Amino acid sequence: MTPQTFFRRKQRLMLLTLSGLLVSYAVASIALGFQQGALLQVQTGFLWMAQNFLPTAATFKLLPAVLFQLWRAFIIATAAAGVAGLLSLLLAVIGAKNLGQRHVTVSFLIRGFASVLRNIPIIAWALILLFSFKQNELTGFLALWFMNLGFLTRAFLETIEDFDTGKLEALIATGTSRPVAIMQGLLPEIATPTVEWLLYMIENNVRDATLVGLLTGTGIGFLFDLYFKSINYPAAGLVVAVLIVLVISLELLSTHIQRSLT
């Protein structure tokens, strides 16, 4: 193959991919009857949003109540990620093939369990749990927890399976047991990615907590729903604004922690 043919092939592949993406949009818009003209009105929509959702001076009286609910959403998000993280780590250590899990069934079951939990959308979890636990914060916590358990187990499994087990072997060669070698050898090495995943999960949970709150009638989501349905758009805008501030703060904190860990 000549260099010209090689690069021509690569360019053709790239063009095909781009065309494929455009075609998929065209098919969807024709099949579902998108109102293409609405795209030209997008600036009007943004203008309306800016005029109605911008918090006014009066809405700031509601700030303590909003912050209180935000705080509750934050601690639920952290607790769900933390508790799920501990159990996920244990499941991942048990299921990881490179740590000596000889029973394929165990590994398969843990992966399957994690995939099922992860692939059920958070809204579905909230609705399913609503029947058993009714409208309260525990329902929201459990919805987040189940999703986190699945997601983190898969993430930790992949992290552990990238780990160089020669390091564990070196500790086992000193005469120590496998559990001690895992505790002293594996955990310090995967601490950074583990903390990164946990921080990501907390960020994600804060966003999801709003959605779960809408469905379970609790927390920050309920507050947003209440203000929105009572046509108090500036107050609803205030809820969105404080959520954005919290998520960005968490992102900044997460970046800072990641930097200090590496």
Added chain:
Amino acid sequence: MLTVTALSKRYTPDKPSLEAVDLQADVGTITAVIGPSGAGKTTLLRSLNQLLKDDEGQVCLDDVDLRQLSKRDLQKARRNIGMIFQNYNLIDALTVLENVLHGCLGAKSTLAGMFAHYTAEEKQEALKLIDEMGLSDFAYTACKHLSGGQKQRVGIARALMQHPKMMLCDEPIASLDPKSAQMVMTILRRLADDKGLIVVVNLHQVDIATEFADHIVALNHGRKVFDGVPADLQAAQIQAIYA
């Protein structure tokens, strides 16, 4: 004394990795195992502390056959065998001091080991070993920041923390520059001479083997093809080993 008798290992039925290998190593000596890649050097070394379960033969350290030991007794026996690796196998996220202290994990209860509970004496001893290896300035530095030669010295200190009778070294200088390689081999020589350790070292460099070892064993296709003192190893034999 280490006595290996008729040690065999096959990963696949038709291709032996080790075939009836005999080996004897006395206290205070260095035995170099040489041979081309795939000759069975690493398999042999890993069989000596039973990290790898061999198929047949005997591995006796001070008349105790390691192959016959229960899992628990084997763990105890491994405390007497230090091991260093080509790619160091240190916990990079931890400091030099913590890595060296890992050497005494085998002597601890599971609970103490889990929570890395070390005594003041152990910490002092680890610091002394770090000093002996010329790494005092790096005691609280994470191992990921060290050079290859420094990492290998941490590996040696970790193995010495076990108070071993025998040191197994799997190509310890393969990833090092000539100066660091000389330094590591000099340390191993000193350990054999001063502490009376049995040192078994896998090497690719025949010149280093003849310079530092008391005894050379050459393997090829899992078979022992030379066993003698360095002076007996002739150029023609070296050529035959690596042919």
